């Protein structure tokens with residue numbers, strides 16, 4: 001699914017292709033080249049700088065939690 005969003009760093013319009021669902025993903029800005037996080041929501045898309053993303057919206061954090069729960 002294609003989303004029109006604003007880069008959180010340079011505020012240029014970006015088109016990001018998301019595989020579907022509500023999982024947060026990393027996206028790369030085509031204007032400034034920085035990685036950021038985009039997360040589809042019920043009524044739009046949330047965009048975060050990597051350093052500002054809450055853990056539940058950070059793909060890396062989700063992976064960490066999954067691997068931690070497997071160790072229980």
Ligand SMILES: [Zn+2]
Nearest residue numbers: 007010029032
């Ligand atoms: Zn940018």
